[in-house]
Amino acid sequence: MAYNQMSGTLPPDIGSTLPNLHFLDMASNRFVGQIPLSVANATLLRQIDLSRNNFSGRIPANLGNLPYLMQLSLGRNRLEARDALDWEFVSSLANCSLLKELRLAMNNLSGALPASIANLSTQLNTITLGRNQISGSFPSGIKNFVNLVTLAMNENLFTGSIPDFLGELADLGSLILYGNKFSGNIPASLGNLTALNELILFDNYLEGSIPVSLGKCQGLNTLDLAGNHLSGSIPMEVFSIESLSNYLDLSSNHLNGTLPMEVGRLRNTPFLSVSNNRLSGELPTSLGDCQVLQYLNLSNNFFQGSVPKSLSNLKGLEKLDLSSNDLSGSFPDFLAGLPFLKLLNLSFNDLDGEVPVDKIFSNSSEFSVVGNHKLCGGISSLHLPSCSTQTSKKNRSLILKVTLPIVVLILLFALFMTCRYARKHKKNSPPAELTSDAPTKLSYLELMKATDDFSSENLIGVGSYGSVYRGVLGDGKTLVAIKVLNLVQRGAFKAFVAECEALRSIRHRNLVKILTTCSSVDLRGNEFRAIVFEFMPNGSLESWLHPDTDKKLYSKRLGLLQRLDIAIDVAAALNYLHDHCETPIIHCDLKPSNVLLDGNMTARVGDFGLARFLSNGTNRYLSSSSVIKGSIGYMAPEYGMGGQVSTHADVYSYGVLLLELFTGRRPTDDMFKDGLTLQNHVEEAFSKGAQVTGIADPSLFSDDKEGEDTSDLMVGMQASERITRCLESVLVVGLRCAKDSPRERITIKDAANRIETIKSLLRTAEMNKSPFNTPCLI
Template sequence: MSSWNDSVHFCNWIGVTCSPSSKRVNVLDLEAKRLVGPIPPSLGNLTFLTGINLRNNSFIGEIPQEVGRLQRLHHLNLSRNSFGGKLPTNLSYCTQLRVLDIAYNNLIGQIPGHLSSLSKLVNLSLGMNNLMGSIPAWIGNFSSLNVLSLEQNNLQGSIPSELGRLSRLGYFRLALNNLSGTIPPRIFNISSIYFFSITQNHLHGSLPSDLGFTLPNLQIFYCGENNFTGPIPTSLPNASQLQRLAFNQNGLTGAVPQNLASMQGLVTLHINSNKLGYGKDGDLNFLSFLANSTGLEVLRFDENYFGGVLTNSIANLSTHLTFLDMGVNMIHRDIPIGIGNLVNLSSLGLGGNYLGGTLPHVLGKLQKLNELYLSFNNFFGPIPSSLGNLTALIKLYMEENRFEGRIPPSLGNCGNLLVLNLSSNNLSGTIPKQVIGLSSLSILLDLSYNFLIGALPFEVGNLIHLTQLDLSKNRLSGKIPTTLGTCISLEYLYLDGNSFEGVIPQSLKNLRGLEDIDLSHNKLSGHIPEFLSKLLALKHLNISYNDFEGEVPSEGIFANARAISIFGNEKLCGGVQELNLSSCPSKHPKLHGKLLALKIIIPITSTIIFVLLLLYFFPTCSIKGALATPSLEDWQLPISYAELLESTNGFSENNLIGSGSFGSVYKGVLSRNGAIVAVKVLNLQQQGALKSFINECNALRDIRHRNLLKITSICSSLDHEGNGFKSIIFEFMCNGSLDQCLHPKSDEQHQRKRLSFLQRLNIAIDVAYALEYLHHHCQTPIVHCDLKPSNILLDEDMVAHVGDFGLAKILFEASKNPSKTQTLSSCGLKGSIGYIPPEYAMGGQVSTLGDIYSYGILLLEMFTGKRPTDEVFKDGQNIHTFIAMTLPEHVIDIVDPFIFLEEDEEEADHDARTEEDIEGSAKIREEDPGVNVSSRMIDCSMSVFKIGLSRSATSPNERIRINVVLNEMNAIRDIVHKLKKGKRRARYDNSIFLIN
């Protein structure tokens, strides 16, 4: 916008168009200029304006009523901003409007009746807001309307029959609302409609049999996820321009019309999740006729009642087919070899049928496959080695069949696999090292319920990214390999029901993310390792029916008798009282006394010698200073100022990745090993910077946790000019801060992918684990004092790490000397506005409950997308009171609209794009992100908000401690995982029901 200055006439400014005769501004076109802030009311003074295009910026606030003064206005596009409030009623004075596009904002309230005067509208787009109420019948009076887009609001009630008068309507979109009732028959008489989307409502009734005759221009028809019943209209093929057709998730019955063969332009067909078919031969005859649809790319007819045999006619389907899913039906016999002709398939779903026989080797020809679902069938024989040719494979599900023989080592060629499930088959032999060492596996490796033998190969240590390993119910033997300790991402480890022997290897102490361990029904022996009690994430431990001996620990998970299972180990003793074990025999009293003396004398003697040496070599240093100032020996990587200078290109601005109160952070690449680090350089001229440096080093000196930002080194030296220089070197977090993800800047270099609900939940749980460690598991409790999104960093796996301990308080002296509590434990107003607990502002003492308050505010911010300092909170209102007043009725109104964006590739074909010129220069681009918000997810959002509210209560006594928060948040995550798993795997769950 550099042209906007006094030296250039305003008619020549970027985005400004003037009338040649009057030199008055006619058009303001500022699309995608990265503009922010509210629209000034003075815009209403440009009364000669005929067009305003502010699309795709970051404007906020309400649309000013002064827009109503622009009575010459023909075109108003404010879409893809962050406008809030209600639609201005004064828009009714803009009677010349042809285009009104305010989609993708945060508007609330109802569609005002005043807008009924805009009778010349050609385009009315109000989608992707939070509008409520019913669809006004007066829209049917807009006889020139070509585009009507009201999708993804909270509109309810029925579709007005008056809309049937819109004889010029081409683009008709009401998806993702709460509409009910039947579709008025008059709608289906609007022959000009080419895009029709009513997906995800509560509409019911049957579709008219003459649909194809009345909508001859129809190209896209989405009516999935409703309650429609009856048959698929046989007239559909008469809509010869149809390209995308979706009837999924309804209650449609009967056969698929065979005259679909005439729909040669069909690209996607979704008829999944209905009641189609009769479970008999002939149900799949429609496949042979679909061969005429030579451009077909997506075909889904899973979760129906289709029976019969899958014939070789499948080979005649379009070679452009990329997605084919026929799972959870009643299809039987074997897979025809003609399936090998579909060489462009990326996803093939056959699970949950009655298919049998051996797998054809031609499956190895489908080298573009990313996903292959064969689960819950009756396949037998060996797994063909040709599957090793599927090098693009990401997910392979083959569980619940009768496969036999060895696991082919060729599967090790599938170097992109994230999931491999071969469980519940009759596989035998040893586990190939090529498969167990497949380092790409990161979600699941499940070989359980087979007849595998031999030792677990040492190559299991290659699974450094794996989350779940299940080898249970086999015949494996030997020792648990120590290399398993390198699988640091493991959360679920199941080795039960085998013949493993020896001790639990100490290397497993590195698996700090483990949540569930089952080693039961083996031949393990020795003492229960102490490190199991130190695994803070562990929720369930089963070591029953082994040969363990000695005392059961009583700390960590062992303090909760319900979380552990130790039955069948007759030599165990001690533990918590609820275990009802016998007491362990006491040690020899004389030996015990000698050991106790040694434990006391040796540390005291060592400490005295250390202090004397310190005073001898550094007589000018006080003991207090020596203890308070961190040294390079505390970390393993000493580093010099010169190396830091080189690694950051002389602390170049191009390497600057952030700045704060006491310094700046630079990205650096160490010359010694190429490691990428973050270098925090303290501004020692800033008051408090040195104290912040010492606080942070002392706080992080002896603590280690996967969710805390790790210091790799410090540098305390002089720069090239002889000035004092202090720096802290951290692990580099490639995904930046949580603040950057929640509130991305408009410039491209800061654009980041929006966080989904589950990602935010995982991050919130990571932060809670960090706080639990600081508050309850450090040798002395640590209060962070400045918990906020910019101090939470995200690594390449989106794991959260809490950093910036410059204001942290260590409470050890306060606990020992109450008289010093105030001086040591009060930080006054230190922290960040919006996150500081109220008691600190009144001179209260620092406590762990202050961090709980900040965590509550953080939760509210994460799931609303609004900072606690957002300007929407005014007149004494804050984010806590705002949400408290909104719940529970309007939770969908406050949740961040980006939170439920679907990421599954199989949903991508729901996206629709249209581009049409309106009055010469106006272009409309509508994109459907495929948002699917279920009532269960809304309930989960409600639960998160309740946790945030309870933890950000004004009174510290009302805030519940962080360990309770963790239990609640993990429970919510379990529900979300079940919902997502249910959606992805519904076809398989349903197949069990059908088989039973």
């Protein structure tokens, strides 16, 4: 009776009326209510599978009356355990001496596991407890289960250390403990587990070094230690595990040293990430031996030297991120020869030379080179200087000897005149020019002409401090967006200055580009302030998620991959603002209406009217006094309690935006009242075992294929399951960003890495092997 659409409750006398029942399998239906106590009267039962329903209440404490029970699967329900009485079923199950599988993941089980778990059958080979709220230390009774193959305790509240005795469970194949609060060292005894194929420990508080002994686990296909506090160098023995056929993720730790040449032994690994660490030295040429790599992320480290040409051997590579390192040397134009490369990030290095214009380098939405100040050429949207022919050293020397004294005199005179002018006009001068390639400032009359006298036909948006108009400059070709400040509104001028200051010296492919400003008077003699931006032809994300049906512009729906790309773009913008600006910037008002989409549907974050600078590069907080703190629904809860403005607040807003992007629901919808929030809505749906199709935006599952971008995923029997798991994974990332407590939120770097990984694995690996989609093994 499994995998149907049956609903209602189970008959209270089901066990009494069917005393000879051997198998009770009603998984993946819509049953509600409590599990009848009479089930224990069917004493011949071997298997009970009631997973993926909506059963609630306690788990019956009389299941120990089933002497032949071998499997108990109750995952993905709403079953509860809050106190010792609720956990009595564990003591009862000690009588089931043949029990081999206990699956309780994704329920509402809380509190500490009872000590009586140690009395369960020693024949147990599977225990899954993931996605509950179970707390306490690692249950010592687990050491009794010498036949254990799968142990999943992920996404609970377990604390303390991971015990050494796990290394004695010789048959253990899957150890999944991610998303808890485990601390201390990774036990070296895990190296004794020669049958281990999955070790997933990410998002804990583990510290110390990576055990060299893990190199003895030659059956591992998945190793994920990301998001901990691990330090020291990466043991070369880890790279000797040639069985790593799923992925290796060591990102977001404190690892140092070099990336050893032995990395080339990962010949069967499609996914490798060591990003967000403190690794240094040159990139090993042996990376070119990892010929099945599809995703390689080495970003946010201290790697030096040139990009090795051996990377051109990675013919299957789809994503390569080398950003935020100290790489130098000639621009790696040979990467254009990688036939499947879809995303290339070389930003914030010290590369020099000419950027090509063909293949991947012909589309600015697929690559980034921002922050490399010695580059030239490339497509026009990069705004790089042209590459001119080099003058001979001899001629250059002669020119310098003749012109240098003259130039110095001219510069000194210009400096003197500039200082005089600046002192004279300092008080009345508008904010400084915002970009080095900005056009001449425009007058009120020019903007009036560009917008046809600020006509309503050209009005494209109204915000807190003004209106935005579509305009065409005097050349008749340049399309711009003109933000006109309503200076009568309190705080508008301050917002104008803040936005100019925030955008004056920053540049990123995912930030809206400001072209120039206008500080003048209108025809009535009133003060006039405006900011001129690059025009975004596809409007705001808000308009795509919640379209006005009268506007044809938004008649196409956003597909799954488009939404993932937008999520990655916004995270990249915040990561740049928080960690890569000379003075970190907090946006303070991230929401869909402030995310704009260019002609290639690349997301650009805009509206910096509330942006704030951190006082210095090491302080991640700013006093909240006199600070305007954002929009209702997207504003971090600590602001309502007088908390400090911090980068954590932007992460919270990003989490809410992420949930809105994939559920299609605003956090301010009418349904969210009386304490119910968008986050609560998603969390409760998961805890009740709801299908993700009931949570996600219905337009993602529409039969109308216009705008759909997942056609390349619709191949194979597992396509639907992969997409479902992808959506679950993204929503979990959103929840982790939008935690009420700032300290519990992941960083924007982590969020970006996870979304990129989800998208990558959606196309390549089986999603049920990825921890970023939080497998529960129900």
